[in-house]
Amino acid sequence: MRERVRYIIESKRFQQAIIAVILINSAALGVETSADAMAHYGDLLHLIDRVSLAVFVVELAARLYVQRGRFLRDPWNVFDSIVVAVSLMPAAGGLTVLRSLRVLRALRLVSAVPSLRRVVSALLTAVPGVASIAALLGLVLYVAAVMGTRMYGHVAPDYFGNLQTSLFTLFQIMTGDGWSDITRQVMTVYPSAWIFFVCFVLICTFVVVNLFIAVVVSAMDEEEVEVSERILAELAELREEVRSLREPAGAP
Incomplete structure (x- = not known):
């Protein structure tokens, strides 16, 4: 079972699907800054946000299931976990500012695209x-x-x-x-x-x-x-x- 899940999450199509979800979610978060768009499509934008977050949580859970103890050894897994954890925090009361931090999910594109990962790794090396x-x-x-x-x-x-x-x-x-x-x-x-x-x-x-x-x-x-x-x-x-x-x- 674990090998089957590994095959799925490491497949090229799965990675492309995750990149597509990140791009759609990022675009939706940008559209939410418009009052007119929220008045007409607010429910749809909220639905996209919740579905995207659910996809990210399932993906992280699948990676944790496959990699187990090696999960936290990968800095990119830690980075993705922090971004998703911020999105899961309640955005009410004194934590309202966390709602605007949802846009950090767009940074997941860095960990999802190998070429961007190499650029960031090179910058850290430098x-x-x-x-x-x-x-x-x-x-x-x-x-x-x-x-x-x-x-x-x-x-x-x-x-x-x-x-x-x-x-x-x-x-x-x-x-x-x-x-x-x-x-x-x-x-x-x-x-x-x-x-x-x-x-x-x-x-x-x-x-x-x-x-x-x-x-x-x-x-x-x-x-x-x-x-x-x-x-x-x-x-x-x-x-x-x-x-x-x-x-x-x-x-x-």
């Missing part, structure tokens, strides 16, 4: 490298903020009046939001201020951000290599098994 780059970026922001406060605080106090304001302003410039307006205001007094801002933008946007992208891409490549090596190892084991089965029982 966390140490990303943390180093974030520290470098924070250091650059701090140094530039101190320089900007000392040099331009009296010229543009709204942007560089103190260290906290300068940090926020430079973060805004790093994202490319209105940096030219800030630069021109400072350049009315210090025409050469463009050197400071251009250097800051080049360092942050084109160096640090590209380093971040490089670390993530490198982690994704490593993830692909690990998957390929795992597949090759499994193929090698299968070949050994086939070779052993082909050999005569009495062969040396």
Whole structure:
């Protein structure tokens, strides 16, 4: 019986059906934000929500039945369990906010689609490298903020009046939001201020951000290599098994 359930839940059609339920449920949760849609189709949307939740609970129960003790060893099973558990909590009284957390079910698409799982796994693998780059970026922001406060605080106090304001302003410039307006205001007094801002933008946007992208891409490549090596190892084991089965029982 357990093997039959395993075959069903691991089949491609079953996975496609779960993905379809996730997409339908996510769309229904989005439509629920419309007052007009709720007035006309509220009962149908609630029905879709309950049916989808029931499907997710049955799927998790089937996985728990098949995997037993191994169920909690898989981080994706834990993730799915938390998402479904939040949806099962009563949305009344002080827990009304949990009703809006039902949209977290859309995140189950990450665990249901293998390619998305690989991307998330690669991002988690890249966390140490990303943390180093974030520290470098924070250091650059701090140094530039101190320089900007000392040099331009009296010229543009709204942007560089103190260290906290300068940090926020430079973060805004790093994202490319209105940096030219800030630069021109400072350049009315210090025409050469463009050197400071251009250097800051080049360092942050084109160096640090590209380093971040490089670390993530490198982690994704490593993830692909690990998957390929795992597949090759499994193929090698299968070949050994086939070779052993082909050999005569009495062969040396």
